[in-house]
Amino acid sequence: MKDKSGKSFVSAQQVAELAGVSRSAVSRTFTEGASVSKATRDKVMAAADTLGYHVNHLARGLIQENSNIVCLVAADMASPYQSKFIEILTRDLQAANKVVMIVNASGDSGVNRALRQTLYYRADASVVLSGQPDEALIETCVRSGQRVIVANRDQSVSGTENIMISNRASAREAFHMLHRVGCQTIALVASDVGTPSLLARETAFVEEANAQGVDVTVTRSGASTYASGAEVARRLFSGQNHPDGAFCITDLLACGFMDVARNEFGLKVPEELCVIGFDDIEQAGWSSYNLTTFRQPLDEITQHITQLINEPQPALETVPPPTRFVAHPVWRGSVRPR
Amino acid sequence: MKDKSGKSFVSAQQVAELAGVSRSAVSRTFTEGASVSKATRDKVMAAADTLGYHVNHLARGLIQENSNIVCLVAADMASPYQSKFIEILTRDLQAANKVVMIVNASGDSGVNRALRQTLYYRADASVVLSGQPDEALIETCVRSGQRVIVANRDQSVSGTENIMISNRASAREAFHMLHRVGCQTIALVASDVGTPSLLARETAFVEEANAQGVDVTVTRSGASTYASGAEVARRLFSGQNHPDGAFCITDLLACGFMDVARNEFGLKVPEELCVIGFDDIEQAGWSSYNLTTFRQPLDEITQHITQLINEPQPALETVPPPTRFVAHPVWRGSVRPR
DNA sequence: GGCTAATTTGCACAGGTGTGCAAAATTCGA
DNA sequence: TCGAATTTTGCACACCTGTGCAAATTAGCC
Numbered sequence: 001m002k003d004k005s006g007k008s009f010v011s012a013q014q015v016a017e018l019a020g021v022s023r024s025a026v027s028r029t030f031t032e033g034a035s036v037s038k039a040t041r042d043k044v045m046a047a048a049d050t051l052g053y054h055v056n057h058l059a060r061g062l063i064q065e066n067s068n069i070v071c072l073v074a075a076d077m078a079s080p081y082q083s084k085f086i087e088i089l090t091r092d093l094q095a096a097n098k099v100v101m102i103v104n105a106s107g108d109s110g111v112n113r114a115l116r117q118t119l120y121y122r123a124d125a126s127v128v129l130s131g132q133p134d135e136a137l138i139e140t141c142v143r144s145g146q147r148v149i150v151a152n153r154d155q156s157v158s159g160t161e162n163i164m165i166s167n168r169a170s171a172r173e174a175f176h177m178l179h180r181v182g183c184q185t186i187a188l189v190a191s192d193v194g195t196p197s198l199l200a201r202e203t204a205f206v207e208e209a210n211a212q213g214v215d216v217t218v219t220r221s222g223a224s225t226y227a228s229g230a231e232v233a234r235r236l237f238s239g240q241n242h243p244d245g246a247f248c249i250t251d252l253l254a255c256g257f258m259d260v261a262r263n264e265f266g267l268k269v270p271e272e273l274c275v276i277g278f279d280d281i282e283q284a285g286w287s288s289y290n291l292t293t294f295r296q297p298l299d300e301i302t303q304h305i306t307q308l309i310n311e312p313q314p315a316l317e318t319v320p321p322p323t324r325f326v327a328h329p330v331w332r333g334s335v336r337p338r
Numbered sequence: 339m340k341d342k343s344g345k346s347f348v349s350a351q352q353v354a355e356l357a358g359v360s361r362s363a364v365s366r367t368f369t370e371g372a373s374v375s376k377a378t379r380d381k382v383m384a385a386a387d388t389l390g391y392h393v394n395h396l397a398r399g400l401i402q403e404n405s406n407i408v409c410l411v412a413a414d415m416a417s418p419y420q421s422k423f424i425e426i427l428t429r430d431l432q433a434a435n436k437v438v439m440i441v442n443a444s445g446d447s448g449v450n451r452a453l454r455q456t457l458y459y460r461a462d463a464s465v466v467l468s469g470q471p472d473e474a475l476i477e478t479c480v481r482s483g484q485r486v487i488v489a490n491r492d493q494s495v496s497g498t499e500n501i502m503i504s505n506r507a508s509a510r511e512a513f514h515m516l517h518r519v520g521c522q523t524i525a526l527v528a529s530d531v532g533t534p535s536l537l538a539r540e541t542a543f544v545e546e547a548n549a550q551g552v553d554v555t556v557t558r559s560g561a562s563t564y565a566s567g568a569e570v571a572r573r574l575f576s577g578q579n580h581p582d583g584a585f586c587i588t589d590l591l592a593c594g595f596m597d598v599a600r601n602e603f604g605l606k607v608p609e610e611l612c613v614i615g616f617d618d619i620e621q622a623g624w625s626s627y628n629l630t631t632f633r634q635p636l637d638e639i640t641q642h643i644t645q646l647i648n649e650p651q652p653a654l655e656t657v658p659p660p661t662r663f664v665a666h667p668v669w670r671g672s673v674r675p676r
Numbered sequence: 677g678g679c680t681a682a683t684t685t686g687c688a689c690a691g692g693t694g695t696g697c698a699a700a701a702t703t704c705g706a
Numbered sequence: 707t708c709g710a711a712t713t714t715t716g717c718a719c720a721c722c723t724g725t726g727c728a729a730a731t732t733a734g735c736c
Binding site for chain 2: 055
Binding site: 011012028031037057058059 | 721722723724725732
C-alpha cells in the first residue's frame with residue numbers, strides 16, 4: 001500500500017518493474033485474448049494486487065476504436081417514467097460492460113454544453129431519451145461522427161437510429177375504450193411541451209374521435225406534470241359541460257386530474273368519470289388511482305437499445321427504418337366495464 | 339465536412355495543418371489562460387469550426403491531474419427520492435463543469451464490477467448515494483486513491499467524506515408529533531433493508547417512545563416500497579390492537595400504508611389514523627395523500643457535494659467530521675391538529 | 677540431441693493532448 | 707534605428723496504454 005506518494009494512481013510501468021517483466025507483459029495480462037504465459041501472468045497479477053493497479057480506461061479508450069462509454073441524454077429525470085427508463089437502461093448497459101455518462105438536459109442553458117460533452121469524451125453512442133434537444137443539436141452530434149440513438153421522438157433526424165412507440169395506434173384505441181363504455185363528453189388532457197410523441201398521441205386521439213363523429217375538448221396547462229393535470233381538472237369541472245371520460249396523454253397528468261375530480265369535485269371514478277392514462281408508471285398501480293393505462297414495454301426497449309449498441313453502426317448514409325414497439329392497454333379500475 | 343474519411347474524429351494535428359500553425363498553438367487556443375496571440379487564435383478557431391474539432395477529453399484527462407469526471411453510485415434509482423436526488427445533483431455538477439458517470443448499484447452481482455469502473459476512468463470523486471455497497475468495496479476505492487463522498491450512510495468509512503441527515507433527531511420529533519395529538523397505539527413501519535440511515539430512524543423512534551413510557555410495535559415486510567407498506571397495513575389492521583398513529587420511515591411506505599388503511603379498511607386519515615412519513619417525495623404532496631413528513635434539504639445537500647468536489651481533497655489521514663443537515667417537518671393533513 | 681514449429685517476450689511506435697524551455701517575433705522606449 | 711523587455715511560437719517530452727514485428731524462448735518430434 002504505497003499510498004504515500006502523492007495521490008497519483010499506479011501505472012503499468014510500476015507493476016512491470018515490481019514483477020520483473022516488461023510493460024507489454026502487463027498490458028497483455030489485462031487484454032483479453034493476448035498471448036501471455038501463465039507464469040508471467042501470475043507474477044503480474046500478484047504485483048498488480050500489491051500495488052492496487054487498475055487499467056486506465058482513459059488511455060485505453062485513446063487507443064481502441066471504442067471507448068465503452070455510452071452517453072444518456074435525458075430530461076425530466078425525476079419523473080416516474082423517465083427515472084424508470086434510466087434505471088433499466090443503465091442496468092442493461094452495465095451488464096453489457098458499458099459505462100453510462102448521464103446528461104441532464106432539463107436546464108435550459110445547459111443542454112447544449114452538456115450534449116457536447118458527449119463528443120468530448122468520444123462516447124461510442126449517445127442515447128437521447130428526451131424529446132427536448134433541438135434537431136440542430138442532434139445534427140451536430142451526427143456530423144461529428146457520433147452515433148445517436150433516439151427513443152420516443154416520432155421524428156427522425158438523418159443519420160440517427162430511432163425507436164418509436166405506437167403512440168398513434170394506442171391513442172386511437174384509448175378513444176374506443178372510452179367510447180365503447182358510453183362516455184358522452186370526452187376530454188383530452190394534454191400538455192404544451194411540444195414533444196413529438198406527445199403530440200402524436202394528442203392528434204391521433206382527436207382525429208379518431210372526429211372520424212367517429214365525436215367532439216373532443218382539448219385542454220392543457222403547462223408541462224406533463226401532476227400539478228398541470230390538476231389544474232386542467234379544475235378548469236374543466238368549473239365550466240359548463242363536464243366530461244365523463246378523459247384521456248390523459250401521461251399518467252402523471254391523469255393522477256392530478258383524478259385527484260382533483262374526486263377530492264375537490266366529489267366525482268366517482270369510474271362511475272361518473274372514466275380516465276385513461278399513458279406510460280404505466282408505478283403510481284398508476286397504486287390503489288388510490290388504479291389507473292387504466294397503456295404500458296410501454298420498457299424492458300424490450302432497453303434491451304433493444306443495448307443490442308443496437310453492441311452491434312456495429314450501420315452505414316451512415318442510409319436512414320434505417322425506426323424500430324417500433326407497441327404500448328398495450330393495462331386494464332384497471334378507472335374505466336368502468338362495458 | 340470531411341465526414342467521408344471513415345468515422346474517425348478530427349485531431350488537433352489536422353486543425354494545425356489547416357490553420358498553418360503548430361499543434362501547440364491549437365492546444366493553447368483551447369486551454370484557458372495559455373498564451374496565444376489573437377491572430378493565431380482566430381485562425382485556429384476558424385479551422386476548428388471548419389473541421390468540427392473538439393478537444394478529446396480522454397487525452398486531456400490523461401495529462402491533467404483531474405479528469406472532471408464524477409462517479410455517482412446509486413441504488414433504487416427509479417424511486418422518487420433517489421431519482422430526485424440524482425436529478426438535482428447531476429444538474430449541479432453539470433453547472434460546475436463536471437461530467438457524471440452513473441453506476442446502478444441495484445443489481446446484486448453488478449455492484450462490485452460497476453463500482454470498480456470508477457477507478458478505471460480515474461474519476462475525480464465518487465459520490466455514493468446508496469447505503470448498499472459493502473464497506474469493503476468503498477475501502478477498495480479509497481485505497482486506490484479515489485476520493486469518496488458518502489451521503490446518507492450514518493456510518494463513516496475511514497478516508498471518506500460524509501454527509502448525514504438528522505435521522506435520529508427527526509425520528510424523535512416524529513414520535514412527539516404523534517404523541518402530542520393523543521395517539522394511543524403507535525406503530526413503526528420499517529423495512530428490512532439494513533441501510534444505516536433507515537436503521538437510525540427506526541431505533542431513535544423506538545428509544546424515544548420507550549423513554550416516554552410508550553410501547554411501539556415495529557413491523558416490516560421487505561424493502562422500502564409501496565407494496566411493502568401496504569402489506570404491513572394489511573397485517574396490522576387484520577390483527578388485534580389497531581394502531582391509531584404510525585411513523586413510516588419512508589414516504590413510499592407511508593403511501594402504501596395509507597392506501598390500504600383507507601381503501602381496504604375504511605379508516606379515515608387523520609381522524610382515526612395519523613401517519614407521518616420521511617423524505618418528502620413528490621407524491622407526499624398529492625392530494626390523495628397530503629402526507630405530513632420530513633423534508634430532506636436536497637438542494638443544500640447537492641450544493642454542498644458540488645462545492646466539496648470543487649475544493650481540493652483534504653488530507654487523507656484525517657477523518658473529517660461529517661456535515662449534517664436537518665430534515666424539518668412538513669405539516670400537511672395526515673396528522674390531525676392538536 | 678537436433679531441427680522445426682509454436683509460443684512468448686520486448687522493443688518501438690501510435691493515439692491525442694498539455695506544458696517547460698529556448699528560440700523567434702513583437703513591442704516598447706529613447 | 708537600436709537595444710532591451712515582453713510576448714508568442716515551435717520543439718520535444720510526458721501521460722498511459724495497445725499492438726505489429728522481430729527476436730528469443732519453449733514445445734514437439736524423430
